[in-house]
Amino acid sequence: MKTRDVLRQEIRYQRSLLNADQQAEQSLLLSKRLIKEKVVKGVKHIAIYLANDGELNTQPFIDWCWQNSITVYLPVIHPFSKNNLLFLKYTETSILVKNKYGILEPKLNVQDIITVAQLDIIFTPLVAFDPYGNRLGMGGGFYDRTLSAWHDQYQQNKHAKPLPVGLAHDCQKVNTIPFESWDIPLPKIITPTTSYNFDI
Template sequence: MDNRNQLRKITREKRLALSNNEQTMAAVQLSERLTTHPKVVSAQHIAIYLANDGELNTLAFIEWCWANNKQVYLPVIHPFSQGHLLFLNYTPETEMCKNRFGISEPKLNVNLIQHIENIDIIFTPLVAFDETGARLGMGGGFYDRTLQSWFEQYKTDKQSRPYPIGLAHNCQLVSSIPTEYWDIPIPELITPTQNYQF
């Protein structure tokens, strides 16, 4: 666990050290990459997150989704089921609030919740990744829990939904991530300059 926390610290510092210009360029390159991705082009329901803590800015891509009549969903911390996420429809009119981590999320409204199995693609944030598809998150396990049932199905059915794609800056690639039994590997990861498939 100490190794994982040290890796988180080092990689977050690298990400936070990126200049505004580097962040802007990375966001443009990411959007170009995502909007031509075959799975994205054919998807109707896309879950993504709003950038925080130096993460890749996803707003340009979200706006493209809206312009192309794709439904966008953002994660909301589940109010009763600890460590779990809900996904709520997100539009330019969505009322937002800050969660306990200080991250903007849609104000909870049961009418806006989309069941995870109805989502085509789920873009996951992460702190670090390696070339085997191992992903290191912030440590709360939210996305590992979210993707647990998908992963069980994916072992026998590669078409199971939602298809997870990690998003990261190039500097978040590390040589190796010490994994734990609960970690869910991702089949694909996209940086501003590269697509990794695992």
């Protein structure tokens, strides 16, 4: 079995081979698929991320959310709690700043923070996923920490919120991911061509 670091390198490289036209086409396909998803119907608060490092561009879907009165939140690296996330409201007038990884995030304002429990959906980035819903991230553990309380509740109640949904290119699916005890699998992952549901 390949190590997690080798897998990250390989999949990030494959993702980087997609040219600008392919990226734009795949992003629009993803947005169209998300709009039709049952889990999106009737939601009020979603967390999502801005594309980085060859990830699918989420802005077309964000634009649709804004037009349909769905409040959008972006992850912000917690200023005091190491490797933890906050979620801040994202609007067309939000001031964005680069975090330590060079990723744009809303400028910190406590009035814009929402708790994880108040979110309907958290759309999570990932580097790779397998047929069992296992997710390989960039290695910081940000989303595993964010979703740990949800995962505990989900074992008792399959309708526990927020619903975490991974977003990925089709090329990011692999046969198997080396699993660690702290990893949080996802019940749903969506690509431009397919919606996967997993019994986790």
